[in-house]
Amino acid sequence: MGKSRFHWLLFLCLRLTGSFRRCPLSNRTLIIASACVVYLLVVVSQIGYSQQHRRIDKDKDRYTRGLYHLDPTVDAGFVVPTRSNVVYITLKSKRLKPAHIRGTIRPKLRRKVRRNNVGKSAFTQKKLGTLEQDAGQTKRNTSRGETRDVYYKSLEIINLSLKMNEQAVSGISSIRIYSQKAPPWLSPQDVKDMRFLADAKVLRMKEVSRGDSPSLLVFEAETSVSRSKLRHAERSSVCGGQCGVISSPVDTTEVFAFHLDRVLGLNRTLPAVSRKFSFLHDGQPCPVVSWDASLYPEGRAAGWSTVKMTWGEYQSSLKQRCWHKNISPKPDSGCSTVHHYEWSKLALFDFLLQIHNRLDQSCCGFRPRQEDVCVELGHKTECGDQNHIQLTNIIHRGHDPRHLVFTNNKGFFDRNEDNLDFRLLEGIKEFPEQAVLVLKNKRLREKLLQSLFLDQTYWESQGGRQGIDKLIDVIERRAGVLLTYINAHGIKGITMNV
Template sequence: MGKSWIHWLWIIHLKLTINYRRCFHSKRSLLIATICLVYLFFVVSHFGHLQQRRGTRTDEDKDLHVHEFYNLDFHGALPSSADMQRVAEFVVPTRSNVVYITLKSKRFKPAHIRGTIRPKLRKKTKRPKRINQSITQNKLRTLERDKGQMKFASNMSWKGTGDVDYNSVNVIHNSFLNTVDSQISSIRIYSQRAPPWFSARDLKSMRFLADAKVLRIKEFFRGDAPSLLIFEGETRAPVAYQKHLKGRDVCEGQCGIICSPVDNTEVFAFHLDRVLGLNRTLPAVSRKFSLLHDGQSCPVVSWDASLYPEGVAAALTTVKLTWGEYQSSLKQRCWYKNISPKPDSGCSTIHHYEWSKLALFDFLLQIHNRLDLSCCGFRPRQEDECVQLGHHAACGDPNNIQLANIINRDYDPRHLVFTNNKGFFDRNEDNLDFRLLEGIKEFPEQAVSVLRSRKLREKLLQSLFLDQRYWESQGGRHGIDKLIDVIERRAKVLLTYINAHGIKVITMDV
């Protein structure tokens, strides 16, 4: 049966082929086109029927599962994640052509650190080293012996104990003296540039005084004068500094004078001097020494050997003047316009403008140990030094009272150096020392402009913030504001005095 069917098809194929070959070309083409159209019709109709059946079945399944989803009984509980995932497989989104693209978040550059925020530093953890027990015992005995020496040195009196040659001094070598963290400086400068009133040399000296490793500490006795406690750091002095360096047996490199904690106004005076543009004080910062002054913050002033041309034992180069001679020099305007005074005029080597700067500076801080050593211009207390030493009794003959602490350098005799800046913040406005302003007819324009601009507080805060040790020792912002309040009130009194007495405000670039 199968073979006959194939044989019959083969015969039909041969007859069609023979007839096809005998036909004309036009009939052949028409026949081929008719066969193709018939075949295409059957294919299209069959494919459309299959798609219709598949779509109908999909819609029925979708309706069935959606109906099941809305009729699920969870018995008052939320559906589980497995059930939700099973139902979600059959949920078709309304927009089938949505394309989801995941973008990486853009990385921004880190924000600029402001001047009032301190960056955090990561500290590397170090593994403990194994130490030989015998060596440790030897070191402990040595450190205990050195510690006993330091306690003896810290308990020494600040007053001289007699005439002692400064070449034979007590030199203290001790590793306990260096308490500075090498990674963190107490001088905080976070912006690109420091305040404009500081020079590059000021900043270098401040960083040395605050951060330098202490090599040794020496104490120099100067007879009746208070002794000097000087530390030597490992940073060598620059060439410009060594040009005027004398007495190198005192300090071979760069040094600083360690003052008592009660003299902390040295640091405030340094910043006030720079803010006012006077530039007459030595750089000073606050620093802690673990075995000195019970670990309290104490002012450290930059050592300047040019102030001691004949050595520490000979004390500072002081200009000798009485109150009467000082008032006479103010009237003669000594060295004004660089004109040399007459030999019999009684003028000193100090330029006339220097007294105006000194008077303004001393009045704001109420420093009387220069121009008013006997406390004649205010009501002193019984515990003040001028009363205890009997100097206040000399106010009956003021012209013969000797001025004190009038310092200049041997290579620069025209300019003053403000040292021993012991100011007083506890004097009220009704007990200010106006004797400091007596005879002054001019004041420096730059300093007065700062007082008039009402930016004194802003600049002092910006300046004092650099010294972290001093800032914290005064109680932070609250304590610093109290000190600035006193200076601002005295500045108002000074401006009123200038207007009332017709004092000129002129440029003093000398």
């Protein structure tokens, strides 16, 4: 069978060869050319097919050798990663910082702290409401003579999860000082107080009632304080160690006011920082101001050491320059215990922040809004007889009646330049020279940026550099108005180191 097929194929080839020889030369040339083209196409297609399969095999070998492997229990078309050698890059928006700050910051290695959010403290706003009810019950019991005239409720924070959280957070301070020294306008005691307010572990909390004024929420952290402060603390019966007063999240001006006060060289406000408490105000940043027991009279924690005087008496004391050059005023002069220079510092500070609750509680010097307290309480109607309007929030330390302490610094950044309260400047004939020089030298922005940058929680809560710049813009425009007022009225800048 095989031989017959071979003979048949040989016979066919001989017949085709004979026919090919008998064909004309042109036909033979065309047949040969066509056969060559067909052969060339077949060869090229085979080469391309083999190279493609070689590349696929190489890729499969590379992936299956290291990064991936085929799982026999899974579909053959699905690959499972076996090692995490892929680096993911997250792009963050770069926060702009002032040039001076960028030049002084050096990298600081921070140890990562694992925060445990499980089981947070159950101290919520609902418990604060219960706290206020308990405080009211305490007042009723006091009227029966069961307790003293100091009303407060102590809250022992014994939740273990809260303590663990406080200990974990204490390793990372929100007060960031990367250079060897803090800005020169902040004293070592200021920095120490700021670190305490921002990082101290909360041991207990107390709500202190102040009569008709809103109550204070005070936290106590440690008992190692100086002897002088300890004596005042024992008198106050409120804080046995070092404490801080927690304000509402809407009172963030307290923090800005503290830094503005130090930059201007007035040094009349209490240290203040911004801090988050997991058990208060849903974790929002709250202003925390240093507690100073010397601001309260001996034996009474519910009232300030205040100066009682009317607007007319205040203007009269400005004309008499009370206690100037340490000359004691006459007994019938009507002078208060406050030194004459203190009113100049207060007026400058209050004008820049537009704080009217001290010298202009009735809002007589500007156009108030309907939601302002002076309008709601009807104080605006008192402006007809301004001399008898009582000044409020004029506070000094019990052992230092010559110098004021600026507290409750609720400023307003949304008041335009055409509605500023110039009544705050009435009767002022001189301003502190150091503060005026800061305004004239155009260094207010630079110093405020450096100072506010230290408080990371406040900086971020205001929107970073962009938000802080907007606040400083307002203060700078008011500073320009104040300088124009100084030049127009011939007000002098003098040294006020008293």
